[in-house]
Amino acid sequence: MSSLRADSDRPWAAEDGSIPPASWGRRDASPGRALPWGFVLVVVLLVAGRFVLAPYLTSAALQTWATVFVAICVQALPFLVFGVALSAAITAFVPASSWTRALPRHPAAAVPVAGMAGAVLPGCECASVPVASGLMARGVTPAAALAFLLASPAINPIVLVATAVAFPGQPLMVAARFGASLVVAVLAGWLWLRFGRSEWLRIPSRPHGEGSKLAAFAEAMRHDLLHAGGFLIVGGLAAATINVLVPREWLTAVAQIPWLAVLVMALLAVLLSICSEADAFVAASMSAFSPIAKLAFMVVGPMVDLKLIALQTGTFGRAFTVRFVPLTFGLAVSASALFGWLLL
Template identity: 70%
Template sequence: MRDGPTARVADHDEALPPPGWGRSGSTATPGARALWIFAAIAMLLVVGRLWVAPAIAAESLDAWATIFVAICVQALPFLVFGVTLSAAITAFVPPSFFNRVLPRRPAAAVPAAAVAGAVLPGCECASVPVAGGLMARGVAPAAALTFLLAAPAINPVVLVATAVAFPRDPEMVLGRFLASIVVAVLAGWLWLRFGKGEWLRIPRPATDGIGRWERFRQAMRHDIMHAGGFLVVGGLAAATINVIVPANWVSGVAGIPWLSVLTLAVLAVLMSICSEADAFVAASLTQFSPTAKLAFLVVGPMVDLKLIALQAGIFGPRFAVRFVPLTFVLAVAVSALVGWMLW
């Protein structure tokens, strides 16, 4: 129970309107804003159903809906499982674990970090802050960056999802593993050789004092909402490409080997799909060659729009403008080489 002048002031303050009361744009609560957004989306859907849908052939609309639902339904279990494991590693694996398992020599720590990324699942959204935490605790930056690239690309969840998405093409799983781990190791070694300390902003160790279960809950909530949203966007884009883009244009691009590889590599950057779900989107792009699809699967978990933003925010823009082009060029080149060897 509160008493005294301080309590009376606090009670009086609680009775006052909010500071922004009566100002333009501040009267709506978050719940009211969400209601207005939902109403606007519903109105757009109604307008689209009444005016846009009749102008689209029924066969095309059915095909679009079938592709979109199939991609989301197939990918969702792997997405949830991968996000759960990623959140568990973030919350329950102590940072000292990586210092114990990685060699002290940076050149040897780079491939060891790639192997650790293959064993420990994690989505690309979580790999950037995890790599920052490793650097803050003394892990060599080259090794931490190798883990950043390898963990979301070749962990067991991603490889199993790739096998399910390509049941008749087991070479895709092998190609994804080989190309991704080679890119991660090469990027780490190149940064170790040519990278400069002033290009990289190493984060400070976190001291938030949050409990493990609360950290797990927050990581799970953030990753499932973030990755789930990108899965929906990726499914929409893939379905639209398959239905709306003219077949002769797609065939023309897909028929030129180097252009098809570069097209799907750029598409992976723009679509920014979670690595646990990108294989199902790649499998739906039936017009393109296996090598082009491999480039899509290798580039996506290592270079996309959300990763560029995360890397620039955590490690600084001077790092991002150097590391992102390096990773993209390595991913495209190694994917083309591995694809040439397998198909």
């Protein structure tokens, strides 16, 4: 009797006692009624696009934009895939303890050695922050880990070969990029070793490996390829748009002021956040700018960009980022101007 009274007080209860019933708050689905309207909407959009967008799709400006975008992506994609694969392989299969054995015990000597390690151990900037944090967690001095963080995506063999392909017949551009990037990495490491404080840097806890090495390789490659590929597309879109929409008079005016051209290209590298395996092709497409400005774009990009700033803030803390990012940017611009003046 009490159960009947309780059910009468709950008119929305199901017959089987479930509260609320499975069908409560739902309407009967009517796919047969929605499908024709969806088809009609698609047809209307296609017709509208045919008459409204067709004149713009055949314009010379859009064809130029598409040509520049496709050329950048097609040239850069093989280097991007190869670089990400090697980076994932190093992350998954190279033991972390090998780093502590390979680096000198004295921190000042470990910094240039770690910087030179970037020349033989390829990796994109998307993976440089996790690798550097893992090195710190395993006992590597932070200054040496930071030197590797800056050098690895900037002077590794994949990046240098991509630069040579993007600038055919200009070996001095490759040499200038290598020298300027290595100098920035070593100087940043030494300056952090001299003036950095432990409370500014949040060293992550020691990581624990989980799963097989093949699974770690597949996961690292999937993650890096999706992120780097996405930023490559964004960079290609931006570069193509700049080439088409920005008046040549503006680019010529900026390019005629040497110091302003260098700063503009350096800031553009920060904003575009292009993967280091692809940035040389974007820089080469900026034909209005001087070689020194293009060099600044390629030196700053792998060391300071928006995605790296976000990764560094999340990994090492805001106190580290607000000090290390301006230091790296200033060193990168100065080294680019110096090496560009000497070699280019």
